[in-house]
Amino acid sequence: MRLALLRLFILGAVTLSSCLPPSDKYPHKDPELVKKEAKALSDSLEAYIYKWTRGEVPSQIPDRYIPKGIADVKNFYLIDPDKATSDQTWVWRPARPANLDSIYNGVPDPHVTYLYLAAGLAPFGSKLVMEGEFPHARFFSVQITPPLNGTEYYS
Secondary structure (H helix, E strand, O other): OHHHHHHHHHHHHHHHHHHOOOOOOOOOOOHHHHHHHHHHHHHHHHHHHHHHHOOOOOOEOOHHHOOOOOOOOOOOEOOOOOOOOHHHHEEEEOOOOOOOOOOOOOOOOOOOOEEEEOOOOOOOOOOOOOOOOOOOOOOOOOOOOOOOOOOOOOO
16 A cells, blocks of 8 residues: 555656646756856956946946846846936835735735835945935845855845
8 A cells, every 4th residue: 555655646746747737947057157157257347347437338238238037027227326316326116005906915915105225236346325215114125135145046
């Protein structure tokens, strides 16, 4: 009986695994190679930023300096932080009424206004300084991608 159950379990596992989509290809390569490629991209982005500060290149960051996998954000550009306006820095999603006929009623929360910083890129070793008056809010969050280790990737 136990052997029959074990065979049934193995058959089920094999059948289920054949139905699953293939795993992502990245980062299934040598971690040191992943780090080397990332460092080269970071160095190129940093060099572009320095050229921009000298007025040698436009503020629009060319796609070749954007890491692969960033598909939902386009049009990265550089701006002098002392000249940046809140409209250029913050994305605002105003509160909306609850729609009880919608499966997405609570995602994101209705009756809640969201302010969030747009996605940003920075070369390795950069620092992010946040200063100013912070809101009295029910929720405040800062989410930063973990450091690259060459074996895992994050979204």
